[in-house]
Amino acid sequence: MAEDFVPDIVIRRLPSYLQTLNQMAKEGLHTVSSVMLAERVGTTAAQIRKDLSYFGGFGKQGTGYSIYVLIEELQKILNLDRIWKVAIVGAGNLGRALSRYQGFANRGIDICLLFDNHPDVVGTQVGSLVVRHVDTMIADIQEQAVKMAILTLPGEAAQTTADQLVMAGVGAILNYTPTTLKLPDHVHVEHIDPVLQLQRMMYYLDED
C-alpha cells in the first residue's frame, strides 16, 4: 500500500464508505463500481477513486471493487481490525444513552468505563456498567489502557476533565459538550455540538 501522507479530509470519509459497503455486503452484493458506491454514499465516483488511490486503489479497470476485499482493507487502514476500549465521562441522559447504544459492540468499540461525580449517580448500574467516581478516572483509564473517551458532562467541567484524560494517556476525544477544547496537537478531538451542526444547515434554508 502506498500510504504516505493522507489528508485528514480523506480519512474522515473512509468510515462512511465502510458503513455503506457493510450494508451492501448484508444485502448480498459482491462487487461494486465506484459509480454505485458514490451514489449510495452521496458523493462522486471520481472522489471515491481518488480517496482510495492514496492506499493503492484496490479496483481493476472495468470490473469494480470486490466489496469483501474493500471492507477488509478499509478496516485495516482505519485500525478497526481490533477492539477499542472507550470511556464515557458524564452519566447524564446523553452519557447513559451512549452507554446503552447498541451500535458500538459489533463495530469494534467497547464502552468499558463510565464516570460521573454526582453521589446519586455513582454506583448505579447503566446497561452492563456501574458508574464510577471521576476521582478514580485517571487510575482506571491507565489500568485498562483506554485510549479513547467520550465527554458528555456539563461544559464547565470539560476542559479540566479533558486535560486529565490526556494525562492518563487518552489520545482521542469525542466531545459532546459545548466547550471548544484546547489540547496538545497529538490529541485528536471530534466536537459534536448540535448547535454548530444545525447552524451549518441554516445557510441553505435561506430561500423561503
Next chain:
Amino acid sequence: MAEDFVPDIVIRRLPSYLQTLNQMAKEGLHTVSSVMLAERVGTTAAQIRKDLSYFGGFGKQGTGYSIYVLIEELQKILNLDRIWKVAIVGAGNLGRALSRYQGFANRGIDICLLFDNHPDVVGTQVGSLVVRHVDTMIADIQEQAVKMAILTLPGEAAQTTADQLVMAGVGAILNYTPTTLKLPDHVHVEHIDPVLQLQRMMYYLDED
C-alpha cells in the same frame, strides 16, 4: 458582499469561527487578527482569510477584524439573525437530553415540538414541552412551519420518518440514528454517528 457560490466546506467552518468570536467578545476583546483567530479555532490564518474573502473580506490590512462586525456579518450569512423552530423526533434518552439542552435558546434555536410513538411517553412533560404522538407530526410541523428536525429515534424508523418530515416541508435534518438517509437533493442532512466519529480518530491511534 461578493457571495456567489460558496463551497460547502467553507460554510461548515463559519459556525466555529462565530462561536470563537462570541467567546472573544465575552472576554472583552474588540479586534482580532486572522492569526489570533486561527490559533483559537485551530486552523491557519490563510484559511480564515480565504474563507472570509468569499463574502468580501471584512478586514483591513494590518488592523485585523472588528469582532463585533465579524459576528454580525457571520450571523447574517448563516441566517442566524432570526429564530429557527426545530422539531425533535424520538423522546428516548437522547431526545430528552437534547430537548432540555441549555445551549439552544441563546443561539437562535427554538425546540418547539417533540414526538414519540410510545404510549408511555406520549403526553409526558420534558422540560417545557409535552411529547406529541408521531401520528400528528406532519400536521403539527406544517402548522408551525418548522423547517429543521432532529432524529433521535431507532434506526429502523429513521428513513420513513425522514420522508414524512420532508413531505411536511422540513429542509434540514440532524440525524443521530445509525441509518444513512436517502433524501432529495434539496434536503440537507448532517449525520451524527458516534461510531463514525470515533472511527475517524482511530486511524491516528496507530502508533502504540
